[in-house]
Amino acid sequence: MKKSILNGLLVLAGVATALSASAGNIDSAQPLLMAHAGHAKAEHGHVAHNAAAFAGAKVSDTISVSNCWIRAIPLPAPSAGYFLIKNGGAKEAKLVGAASATYGMVMLHQTTHEGGMSRMSEVPEIVIPAGGELLFKPGGYHAMLEKPAKAPEVGSKVGMDFLFGNGEKASAECEVKPANTKAH
Ligand SMILES: [Cu+2]
Structure with a gap:
């Protein structure tokens, strides 16, 4: 998997260079392109949690996810989701x-x-510390959204569930924003 990511980065480095010559908002576009690099073949080695793990989880009273948004990316490319987790x-x-x-x-x-x-x-x-919060954002932590079933429309909402180590879960409705949205 490391190798495929590296290969992807090499390929995308070229794309990013081309984009930087033509696009003004490369600051937001480049991390996204980098984030997608190498994922087409990243089928193995990921930590999988099946539907049963989420179905059996209790909704947390103490952990919440808010401010969730994802980028509208054309099929079949993966996208990324960003949000705030409060513990x-x-x-x-x-x-x-x-x-x-x-x-x-x-x-x-x-x-x-x-x-x-x-x-x-x-x-x-x-880890989200006791009494603390953690912001997932472009250029930092994010949820990599692979294998889209359909291309989400800008302005629509996509539901996401989050599973925690204590067996609890939290849910959020994520707003679909234009692909070039900057971190906020
Ligand atoms: Cu990623």
Whole structure:
């Protein structure tokens, strides 16, 4: 999987360079393109949570997900989702998975920046401290939305469920925003 991501990054580096010559908002576009690099073949090694894990989970009283939005990306490319997780509980919360009826597979990813390059990696769990919150945003943590069943329309809402290590879940309605939306 690492190899396929690297190959994708090499390919996308060329795309990003071409875009930077023609597009003004490369700051928002480039991380997205990078985020998508290498995912076409990333079928193996991801942490999968099946529908049963979500169905059996209790809705959390203390953990909530809000401000969720995703990019409208044409089929069949994957997209990314961003949101705010608030943990009002006395214990740390660990996000371990996400799912959406609109996407065949959702993975937890982190984009990091090193030496002028963006790269992303899958993260098995993401900790939200007790009484704290964590913002998933472009260039940082995000939900990678793979295998879209249909292309979501700008302005529509896509439901997403979030599974935590304590067996609880939270849900959010994610607003579909134009592909070039910047972080906010
Ligand atoms: Cu990603």
